[in-house]
Amino acid sequence: MPAASALAMLRAASDGGYAVGAFNVTGLPQMQAVVEAAVQRRSPLIIQTSVSPSRSVGPGLFTAMYRCLAREAPVPICLHLDHCTDVGWCITCADAGYTNLMIDASREPLPENIRQTRAVCDYAHAAGDVTVEGELGTVAGAEDQAAVVGDAVRLCDPESAVEFVQASGVDLLAPAIGTAHGVYVTPDPEIDFDRLARIRTALAAHGLATPLVIHGGTGLPARTVRRLIELGGAKFNVSTELKHVLIDTTRRYVEEHPSEYDPGRIDRAVKEATTAAVMGWMDLLGCSGRA
Numbered sequence: 001m002p003a004a005s006a007l008a009m010l011r012a013a014s015d016g017g018y019a020v021g022a023f024n025v026t027g028l029p030q031m032q033a034v035v036e037a038a039v040q041r042r043s044p045l046i047i048q049t050s051v052s053p054s055r056s057v058g059p060g061l062f063t064a065m066y067r068c069l070a071r072e073a074p075v076p077i078c079l080h081l082d083h084c085t086d087v088g089w090c091i092t093c094a095d096a097g098y099t100n101l102m103i104d105a106s107r108e109p110l111p112e113n114i115r116q117t118r119a120v121c122d123y124a125h126a127a128g129d130v131t132v133e134g135e136l137g138t139v140a141g142a143e144d145q146a147a148v149v150g151d152a153v154r155l156c157d158p159e160s161a162v163e164f165v166q167a168s169g170v171d172l173l174a175p176a177i178g179t180a181h182g183v184y185v186t187p188d189p190e191i192d193f194d195r196l197a198r199i200r201t202a203l204a205a206h207g208l209a210t211p212l213v214i215h216g217g218t219g220l221p222a223r224t225v226r227r228l229i230e231l232g233g234a235k236f237n238v239s240t241e242l243k244h245v246l247i248d249t250t251r252r253y254v255e256e257h258p259s260e261y262d263p264g265r266i267d268r269a270v271k272e273a274t275t276a277a278v279m280g281w282m283d284l285l286g287c288s289g290r291a
């Protein structure tokens, strides 16, 4: 299929009571694996790259791989830039063919967050069907090279969310509600479900149907994921889990085959494990069979 609009994909998810998984990849084997999962599950898909791999691989090469795989796939697939704190790099990636961008100015005061998010939205929306995600409040933990800990963690205020969406024109909102990047230190992390419900209600009261994005999907209990979807979570980001699958599978394969020197077999093992993990997420999110 040709490049898909994330906004349309996520509005359909919100209306249908399911969510779409957004899976971070660092290279081709992982990208092939998440696409394979979407094809097997007949699921819409958002592929994400963090900023570091987008800089090391290059946005042109990532978008070329994406376009080639997406064109052949019978399901809609987007390519999203995750947690970019640089307006200029967002624009570079939009020009290269990313279909969605996250401008993360969440550590700035609200007026500056609005200004930077507005700048990316103005460019992306003028450039065509490019969807923009913004963040309000700060999600705890480490993402790429950024770490948010202790007093720097701020949850999203519902009234500020309305102001942020209206003033910036952002398409997707990632509100900080207590989820975290990395590995949760507890098996049942404390999530502010009520806050998510109040954010959705406040937006709706102003006629805004902005799809909501849940960061820090890795390690959330299934019942927590289901509840977050009921309350409006339409896009779930899963990054840490796929890093662990890649590294753990590679380590195990090398340990079990100490005399083998065939990188293709390691890639195959990583792809199979990644596809299985992603299909599990698609079933949990309810997006299996929706494409």
Ligand SMILES: [Zn+2]
Residues within 6 Å of the ligand: 083, 139, 143, 181, 215, 216, 237
């Ligand atoms: Zn995130």
